[in-house]
Amino acid sequence: MDLNSITPDKTLDTRGLTCPMPMLKTKKELKGMKADQTLEVFGDDPGSKNDIPDFANKGGNAFLGMVDDPEGYTKYYIKKG
Numbered sequence: 083m084d085l086n087s088i089t090p091d092k093t094l095d096t097r098g099l100t101c102p103m104p105m106l107k108t109k110k111e112l113k114g115m116k117a118d119q120t121l122e123v124f125g126d127d128p129g130s131k132n133d134i135p136d137f138a139n140k141g142g143n144a145f146l147g148m149v150d151d152p153e154g155y156t157k158y159y160i161k162k163g
Contacts, residue, residue: 085147088159090122091115097155101129105137108160112143115162120146126155134158 094111096104104125111121123134131148135158138145142163149157 085149085157085159088120088122088146090159091119093122093124096123096125096127096130098126100127101133104130105133108134108158109137112160112162117162119162121160121162123158123160124151124155125158130158131156134160 092111092115094107096107099107104123104127108121108123111123115121125134135145135148138158138160144161144163146159146161148159151157
Protein backbone atom coordinates (compact mmCIF):
# COMPACT_ATOMS: atom_id res chain seq x y z
CA MET A 83 0.00 0.00 0.00
CA ASP A 84 1.32 3.41 -0.96
CA LEU A 85 0.83 5.50 2.17
CA ASN A 86 1.32 8.72 0.23
CA SER A 87 -1.85 7.96 -1.74
CA ILE A 88 -4.04 7.79 1.39
CA THR A 89 -6.55 10.59 1.76
CA PRO A 90 -7.25 10.75 5.51
CA ASP A 91 -10.69 11.55 6.88
CA LYS A 92 -9.08 13.39 9.80
CA THR A 93 -5.61 14.63 10.69
CA LEU A 94 -4.29 14.96 14.25
CA ASP A 95 -1.15 16.98 14.94
CA THR A 96 0.66 15.80 18.08
CA ARG A 97 4.03 17.36 17.22
CA GLY A 98 5.70 18.86 20.27
CA LEU A 99 3.84 16.57 22.68
CA THR A 100 5.57 13.89 24.71
CA CYS A 101 4.41 10.53 26.02
CA PRO A 102 1.65 9.79 26.92
CA MET A 103 -0.14 12.72 25.23
CA PRO A 104 0.20 11.60 21.56
CA MET A 105 -1.35 8.25 22.47
CA LEU A 106 -4.15 9.75 24.55
CA LYS A 107 -5.07 12.26 21.85
CA THR A 108 -4.99 9.55 19.17
CA LYS A 109 -7.28 7.34 21.25
CA LYS A 110 -9.72 10.21 21.82
CA GLU A 111 -9.76 11.18 18.14
CA LEU A 112 -10.46 7.59 17.04
CA LYS A 113 -13.41 7.34 19.44
CA GLY A 114 -15.15 10.13 17.57
CA MET A 115 -14.65 8.59 14.15
CA LYS A 116 -16.81 6.19 12.16
CA ALA A 117 -15.78 2.68 11.14
CA ASP A 118 -13.53 2.52 8.06
CA GLN A 119 -12.45 6.16 8.39
CA THR A 120 -8.72 6.85 8.27
CA LEU A 121 -6.84 8.96 10.81
CA GLU A 122 -3.50 10.56 9.97
CA VAL A 123 -1.38 11.46 13.00
CA PHE A 124 1.66 13.75 12.89
CA GLY A 125 4.13 13.09 15.70
CA ASP A 126 7.71 13.71 16.69
CA ASP A 127 7.90 11.87 20.02
CA PRO A 128 10.30 8.90 19.57
CA GLY A 129 8.15 6.66 21.80
CA SER A 130 5.22 7.02 19.43
CA LYS A 131 6.97 4.83 16.85
CA ASN A 132 6.25 1.87 19.11
CA ASP A 133 3.16 3.08 20.97
CA ILE A 134 0.92 4.14 18.09
CA PRO A 135 1.30 0.96 15.96
CA ASP A 136 0.77 -1.25 19.04
CA PHE A 137 -2.31 0.68 20.11
CA ALA A 138 -3.75 0.96 16.60
CA ASN A 139 -3.86 -2.81 16.09
CA LYS A 140 -5.87 -3.33 19.29
CA GLY A 141 -9.59 -3.01 19.62
CA GLY A 142 -10.39 -3.76 16.01
CA ASN A 143 -8.48 -0.85 14.45
CA ALA A 144 -5.84 -1.37 11.75
CA PHE A 145 -2.42 0.26 11.62
CA LEU A 146 -1.82 1.01 7.94
CA GLY A 147 1.77 2.21 8.34
CA MET A 148 4.03 5.16 9.02
CA VAL A 149 6.17 7.49 6.95
CA ASP A 150 9.08 9.61 8.17
CA ASP A 151 8.63 13.14 6.86
CA PRO A 152 11.78 15.02 5.76
CA GLU A 153 10.80 17.85 8.13
CA GLY A 154 11.58 15.67 11.17
CA TYR A 155 8.28 14.12 12.16
CA THR A 156 6.42 10.89 11.42
CA LYS A 157 3.02 10.42 9.81
CA TYR A 158 0.99 7.48 11.14
CA TYR A 159 -2.10 6.05 9.42
CA ILE A 160 -4.82 4.21 11.32
CA LYS A 161 -8.08 2.81 9.97
CA LYS A 162 -10.90 2.85 12.49
CA GLY A 163 -12.39 -0.60 13.09
